[in-house]
Amino acid sequence: MPSINDHFFAIARAQSDYARCIDDDRLEEWPSFFEEACLYRITSAASHRDGYEASVVFANSRGMLTDRISALREANIYERQAYRHLLGMPALLGQAANGLRTETSFMVARIMQDGTTDLYATGRYLDIWNTKGETPKIVERIVVCDSSRFDTLLAIPL
Amino acid sequence: MPSINDHFFAIARAQSDYARCIDDDRLEEWPSFFEEACLYRITSAASHRDGYEASVVFANSRGMLTDRISALREANIYERQAYRHLLGMPALLGQAANGLRTETSFMVARIMQDGTTDLYATGRYLDIWNTKGETPKIVERIVVCDSSRFDTLLAIPL
Amino acid sequence: MPSINDHFFAIARAQSDYARCIDDDRLEEWPSFFEEACLYRITSAASHRDGYEASVVFANSRGMLTDRISALREANIYERQAYRHLLGMPALLGQAANGLRTETSFMVARIMQDGTTDLYATGRYLDIWNTKGETPKIVERIVVCDSSRFDTLLAIPL
Numbered sequence: 159m160p161s162i163n164d165h166f167f168a169i170a171r172a173q174s175d176y177a178r179c180i181d182d183d184r185l186e187e188w189p190s191f192f193e194e195a196c197l198y199r200i201t202s203a204a205s206h207r208d209g210y211e212a213s214v215v216f217a218n219s220r221g222m223l224t225d226r227i228s229a230l231r232e233a234n235i236y237e238r239q240a241y242r243h244l245l246g247m248p249a250l251l252g253q254a255a256n257g258l259r260t261e262t263s264f265m266v267a268r269i270m271q272d273g274t275t276d277l278y279a280t281g282r283y284l285d286i287w288n289t290k291g292e293t294p295k296i297v298e299r300i301v302v303c304d305s306s307r308f309d310t311l312l313a314i315p316l
Numbered sequence: 317m318p319s320i321n322d323h324f325f326a327i328a329r330a331q332s333d334y335a336r337c338i339d340d341d342r343l344e345e346w347p348s349f350f351e352e353a354c355l356y357r358i359t360s361a362a363s364h365r366d367g368y369e370a371s372v373v374f375a376n377s378r379g380m381l382t383d384r385i386s387a388l389r390e391a392n393i394y395e396r397q398a399y400r401h402l403l404g405m406p407a408l409l410g411q412a413a414n415g416l417r418t419e420t421s422f423m424v425a426r427i428m429q430d431g432t433t434d435l436y437a438t439g440r441y442l443d444i445w446n447t448k449g450e451t452p453k454i455v456e457r458i459v460v461c462d463s464s465r466f467d468t469l470l471a472i473p474l
Numbered sequence: 475m476p477s478i479n480d481h482f483f484a485i486a487r488a489q490s491d492y493a494r495c496i497d498d499d500r501l502e503e504w505p506s507f508f509e510e511a512c513l514y515r516i517t518s519a520a521s522h523r524d525g526y527e528a529s530v531v532f533a534n535s536r537g538m539l540t541d542r543i544s545a546l547r548e549a550n551i552y553e554r555q556a557y558r559h560l561l562g563m564p565a566l567l568g569q570a571a572n573g574l575r576t577e578t579s580f581m582v583a584r585i586m587q588d589g590t591t592d593l594y595a596t597g598r599y600l601d602i603w604n605t606k607g608e609t610p611k612i613v614e615r616i617v618v619c620d621s622s623r624f625d626t627l628l629a630i631p632l
Contacts, residue, residue, distance in 0.1 A: 242596035273623025280400035307431025438558035465589025
């Protein structure tokens, strides 16, 4: 039986792979980090604190995540920005009914076509992981952005 | 007997909890990361390099840390900024008389009320940890900021 | 025989020491992280993606790295900026003929003499490590910067 430390490493590795998948622009692989039935939301710290369920982005199946990427590729609304995620160590918050609950801080830098780099987003992932399989899969990911200012670029997954 | 790797993980976890405590604005819990008799200083890399003992912030007991938070809450001098800490891996530097010496790099982003995000502070924690209890406690933390430019917002613990 | 996890920790530690060496301005120690026969290149994500071998910085021996630091110290072209590296978790990508292949994300903040702090560079290290000795040594490091805009300050090792 895997120990809590094994879970910790497997999740830390999955987080790191998730970030590289986006940073490498391999967005088509992004949905594979989620369970078929999953919840993915992007919200702000202010909304989250006030208990609002409203999300800037919402999906409740892997299929919706796939559709999101297809739409993004077709629209091509983002012009060659690149992103770089840096993640903190996942904090294990305990077992939920449907998996292991963790919280992970993130900073995301955005690199514009002209080379300008800025701090695009900061926040934390509130996650529930299914740790039963070989690789942990995301059952629920609530992306709580510290800032309430979102722009259209949020089409990019966080 | 716990191995050096156990200490490493316990300290990495404590560091991560410390950062989340501040980022979640649970400042009242912040002193609990320290020993009753402790040293907490914020200084700049230039002062530290030159051997100056002068500090921007200084406290030598957990009580002083608690007072600091009370004063901060009453003054309410900071207007709803939020912070996001990202930490490097702690480097174990060896055993001191009063605990285990570590160094940990940090970046702190600040998120203003209007959503603007900037890189607020970078630097390193020079720490001594008491690793005898269940959770490592800070005996000494010297926060060495890379920049010498401090503003009043330094009321916020780093 | 060391396990893959042992390698992971040894490499994570070496990465962290590498970053501290630069951030502490102990540049003379920097070449010691490399094998005598090594490859060190700095390039951009765009060049790397297009398969160009052109590099902003190129060295293929530890001696060249040492020369680089000597030149840097003599020229003193950089005026007391400081740097702060923050690294992601190394991803183990598999065994190459000459060592263990890893990828590690980085963000580097630059702190100017006047205290201004900005996000100087982001990207990833594509590395091959010799893990046979006590401490892993870099056989090959390709620093792939996300931005294509380089300034003269790139004299500083990344």
